[in-house]
Amino acid sequence: MLGHELRNPLNVITMALDVLQQEPSESARARAIIAQQATHLKHLVDDLLEVGRVVAGKIRLDLxxxxxxxxxxxxxxxxxxxxxxxxxxxxxxxxxxxxxxxxxxxxxxxxxxxxxxxxxxxxxxxxxxxxxxxxxxxxxxxxxxxxxxxxxxxxxxxxxxxxxxxxxxxxxxxxxxxxxxxxxxxxxxxxxxxxxxxxxxxxxxxxxxxxRYTASPVARPAAKLARTKVPPQRIVVVEDNKDGREMLRKLLELSGHEVEEAADGPSGVERILQFAPRIALIDIGLPGFDGHEVARRVRARQSSERPPILVALTGYGLEADRAATFAAGFDHHLTKPVGLKDLAKVFHAHANDLGSR
Structure with a gap:
């Protein structure tokens, strides 16, 4: 059942990509289908992982x-x-x-x-x-x-x-x-x-x-603040997957950001320190040394005036994984797959600090 359900969206995505290559005029429909099936695939994986977390007692309730x-x-x-x-x-x-x-x-x-x-x-x-x-x-x-x-x-x-x-x-x-x-x-x-x-x-x-709970009145969430547009930023992407790095860079550049990239831990530290970005998006599983070590070395050598915002990109999303990223010096932990909406939330969380390059 698992193989069947995972292969179905992958099959549709593969065919849609073939359509894109053969007939560019069908690109809008093919892109929409790819997005829909990728979302379905993500939900399947999320459900599997969520059930595993609950069974293993890894869920903590925020009551x-x-x-x-x-x-x-x-x-x-x-x-x-x-x-x-x-x-x-x-x-x-x-x-x-x-x-x-x-x-x-x-x-x-x-x-x-x-x-x-x-x-x-x-x-x-x-x-x-x-x-x-x-x-x-x-x-x-x-x-x-x-x-x-x-x-x-x-x-x-x-x-x-x-x-x-x-x-x-x-x-x-x-x-x-x-x-x-x-x-x-x-x-x-x-x-x-x-x-x-x-x-x-x-x-x-x-x-x-x-x-039923009767001890106190309902606690309402704070009102949402209107989001303001984040101006173009200097960003470093540290990712060893070539295709993933290319697509993330393209996505950021299409939003107007200036992007540099690195493919391993040592070069990632070097690019962040030399380029002095406002934001660094860092994969955890890197050759040389991992993303945690990248964050630790950057924090140890950064300028105290305007430290970069460090964002961990990882396929691991348990509480222990998040604790490890924050202990290493990251400001945010994003679990893959990461899309434009996920990045926008991070950028808007620091909107006041990102007012200028």
Whole structure:
């Protein structure tokens, strides 16, 4: 199943690249398909890694007082504005419902429940998201008019790699990890989750119960500040993968930045010290010596007036990996794949310091 699901998007990407080479006039459509399939591939890998982290006890919850009703309403609105509901009628019915929970993980639970409903509900079907609270329980429901579940599937719906029957003409993919992840995240919050269905083609209802929190009013997140455009910067890219280094440099130069590059640890330190960039994007796995050592040597020899902003680029994203990068002197830790939005968040976090070159 894993090989099948990973090969499908890779196959589409490969064919789209062949189309680009053979017929440049089709470039816009081919690029859109490559972007879509790359995103799908990233989600598959992320789900695999996330399940592994939960099973291994590597997840740490950032518990906050959250109004689940408000969070669900905002999340549904963001999905709607992103065009996720164009083929379905989606409604959201919520009431105030306080819980002690990790907001990021609540959104992850919602994403998986709604994504599961969208996947298995035919076009023009209905999906309802509900949040309500009783004396000591908060209930989150996602109800759909989709293909439903057999009694056998209901018994195993939250088990690892379990999927419902897919007719030959149906194109939905996936590894059967979404509901497994939902159950594990809900149980980390001391809650429970159940699946209900009257049978195949009778729709489904997924019900999450979480302990209600009543001790204090909801803690609202700080208002988001309007982002200002970051002027062109001097940037060094230290990356041993030639193609990755070339694409990252091209991406930055298209945004107006002045970029220098290096392919290993020693030359990376040299380029950063000589070029004096405002930002250095440094891969961790480098020949010569790794990115951690690059950061340590740069910090030891940098100018105290205007030290560069060091950003780690790595395929490792556990808490221990992040702790290691920050201990070495990095300001940010980005887990690959890294796109323009990820870089923009880093740049805007230092907007006041990047006002000039």
């Amino acid at each position: 906050q007082t959250v109004d689940l009703g408000e969070l669900a309403r905002d999340h549904v609105a963001s999905l709607r504005s992103a065009g996720k509901f164009l083929l379905h009628a989606v409604t959201c019915e919520t009431h105030p419902a306080l819980v002690q929970a990790d907001p990021q993980r609540l959104r992850q639970i919602l994403d998986n429940l709604i994504g599961n409903a969208l996947k298995f509900t035919p076009t023009d079907g209905t999906i309802t998201v509900r949040v309500d609270a009783s004396d000591d329980i908060v209930a989150l429901e996602v109800i759909d008019s989709g293909i439903g579940m057999s009694p056998e599937l209901l018994r195993n719906a939250f088990d690892l790699f379990v999927q419902g029957h897919r007719d030959a003409h149906r194109a939905e993919g996936g590894l059967g990890l979404g509901l497994t992840l939902v159950r594990q995240l809900v149980e980390l919050h001391h809650g429970s989750v159940e699946a209900f269905s009257q049978g195949e083609h009778q729709g489904s209802r997924l019900l999450v119960h979480l302990p």
